Amino acid sequence: MTIDPNNSPLTTEQADTLNRLLETLEPRQFDWLAGFIAGWQASLHGGLATEPESTSTTRLPSLTVLYGSQTGNAEALAESLGHRASARGITAKVVDMADYKPRQLKNEAYVALLTSTHGEGEPPDNALDLHEFLHGRKAPSLAHLKYAVLGLGDTSYEHFSQTGKEFDAVLAKLGGSRLVERVDCDVDYDDAAEAWFGSLLETLQSEAGAAGLPTSSGNPAYGALASGGHDRRHPFPAPVLDNLVLNGRGSGKETRHIEISLEGSGLSYQPGDALGVYPQNDPRLVAAIIERLGQDSDAAVKAGDIDTTLAGALQHHREITLLTRPVVERWAELSGSDTLQALVEDHAKLSAWMESRDLFDLIEEAPVTELDADTLVKTLRKLPARLYSIASSQAAVDEEVHLTVAAVRYEAHGRRREGVASTWLADRLAEDDSVPVYIEHNKHFRLPEDDETALIMIGPGTGIAPFRAFMQEREEREADGANWLFFGEQHFHTDFLYQSEWLAWRRQGLIDRIDVAFSRDQEEKIYVQQRLRENAAELWHWLEKGAHIYVCGDAERMAPDVHEALLDIIVEAGGKRREDATEYLRELARQKRYQRDIY
Incomplete structure (x- = not known):
């Protein structure tokens, strides 16, 4: 920003001189200069400040809040931190890392970095x-x-909060000093984030000697709620309207189309957003765990702030189907098991052992002879919400939201295993039963504003969900942009999800191309990334004409494979070197033309 003499009381010469000076100043020099000017101005008035008596003459530091977010959680926390800072008189600027020029860091004095x-x-x-x-x-x-630094992660993953740890370490290596210690949050991050907010803002105030300034913002850690509003802390009990199996007879898959009513909730969403669902654990597994421990299912316990029974806590409030390192470490202490302690001390072996095991397996491996119900509940982490990509456009379905859910069922370690949310939704919900839900907004997976922009959509399996929403939205908007779908599953006759809808859109001309890969319909397995390579020249033509690429689905295998295929296409059809292809794809991401919703 520069001073324009035409819009200020300064002469041209004064404005030019001041502009040259401002270009050379560092943030702390800005703060000192502002304080000096305030003091000098006060001296002109006999030492009296020109501000009202209630206003402090102490100038608080400016805070830049940077966020790295895949699904929106870090972004929402960053915005809440910005509001909190402003309420305390701290000037705060909240910036998406994708929109931030890295070299600007040398001009910053105070930075809060929140990342998943x-x-x-x-x-x-x-x-x-x-x-x-x-x-x-x-x-x-x-x-x-x-x-x-505030890191968001999931302790069930080996590299828990790795990005937060890496940002913290590299900033320190480059000479930065911590305002407060880094906090790494698990999936239940509200309380930890709240405490970190408080510590950071108090430290910033003390930096300027700002005792006596406001200390309460009135905003919850996850943003303010409007009257009667709903969010992840206050979900809406949404009735189930419909629950249908999408697969044909004989399929090895079970994929559900679930329609849920949002009537009266005030909730709204856009294509690309996700629905947060708070599930329930299988009561059969709950009963088996309680029986194995010799506990009383009706024993009174507290699950956080909630008074309930042990059975109620395990069914509704605690994670029992997924083991995490902190839980196993605590169980090793409680049980005194040498075997479990040896696993805890070997990171790789523990990760391998925890795979597909649950609390019942942990109890079998290392029984605890004396364990009260409250200790058990406190040992386990909260049962988090599950996020599902929304498969509908609100412009098309009004006060409804649609999901595409694959029921997870498999055998492991001699027992049948089931996904918590997917089998609850598939097996134990009847029409008019309620599901606690909230909207998880995701601005990083959005349709382009220009309806004439072409879309390339890559979504195997349940990754098809947001693209159904995209097409419903584009149909409602009468968008003219071309649309190309890549879809994959096991068998054409039983697993082409929403086939009739896609073919109808094809006949109407809304969809220009559909390329499918049904992996089990021939001897050699074929996946969507192979279909991408087969269409390299045409894909490159679409990209050069300004098409946007969207990828939705499995993060472990599909997304990396698709990314590699796109790089190969840019090299082959675009005639670029590998490193140039990487930068080309990175630039598409910066322009919001390459967006991924992967899990």
Whole structure:
């Protein structure tokens, strides 16, 4: 920003002089200069400040809040932190890492960095450039910088909160100093984030000697609620309207189309958003665990702030089908098991052992002879919501939301296993039963504003869900942009999800191309990435004409394979070197033309 003499009381010469000075100042010099001017102005009035008596003459530091977010959680927390800071008189600027110029860090004095971790310890897509810059040779000295890091993650993953840890370490390596210690949050992050907010803002106030300024913002950690509103802390009990099996007879898959009413909730969503669903554990597994431990299912316990029974806590409030490192570590202490302790001390072996095991397996491996119900509940982490990509456009279905859910069932370690939310939705919900839900907004998976923009949609399996929403929305908007779908599943005759809808859109001309890969319909398995390579020249033509690419589905195998296929296409059809292809795809991501909703 520069001073325009035409819009200020300064002469041209004064404006030019001041502009040249401002270009050379560092953030702390700005703060000092502002304080000096305030003091000098006060001296002109006999030492009296020109502000009202209730206003402090202490100038608080400016805070830049950067967020790296794949699904929207870190973004929502960053925005809440910005509101909290402003309520305390701290100037706060909240910035998406994708929109932040990394070199600007050398001009920052105070930075709060909030980030999730994606996939196998990778930064979220919008954090890649900043992460890469800080770990590269061009990273500047940040000896002037004071910073704080909040990491979001999931302790069931091996590389828990890895990106937050890496940002914290590299900022310190470059000379930055921590305002507060990094906090790594599990999936139930509200309380930990709340405490981190408080510590950070108090530290910022003390930096300026700002005792006596406001200390309460009145905003919850996850954003403010309007009257009667619903969010992840206050879900809406939504009635189930319909629950249909999408697969044909004889399929090895069970994929459900579930329609849920949002009438009276005030909730709204856009194509690309997700629905958060709070599930229930299988009462049969709950009963088996209680019986194995010799506990009383009706024993009174507290699950956080909730008074309930042991059975109620295990069914509704605690994770029992998924083991995490903190739970196993605590169980090793409670049981005194040498075998379990040896596993805890070997990270790789513990990760392998926990795979597909649950609380019942843990009890079988290391029985605890003396365990009260409250200790059991406190040992387990909260049962988190499950996120599902929304398969409908609100413009088309009004006060409804549709989901595409694959029921997870498999055998492991001699027992049948089931997905918590998917089998609850598939097996134990009847019409008019209620599901606690909220909307998880995802601005990183959005249709382009220009309805003439072409879309390339890659969504095998339940990854088809958001693209059904995209097409419903484009149909309602009478969008002219071309649409190309890549879909994959096992068998054409039984697993082509929403086949009649896609073919109807094809006949209407809404869909220009559909390329499918049914892996089990021939001897050699075929997947969507092979279909992409087969259409390399045409895909490159669409990209060069401005098409947007969307990928939805499995993060472990499908998404990396599709990414590699896209790189190969850019090299082969675009005639680029590998490193140039990587930068080309990265630039598409910066322009919001390459977006992924992967899990």
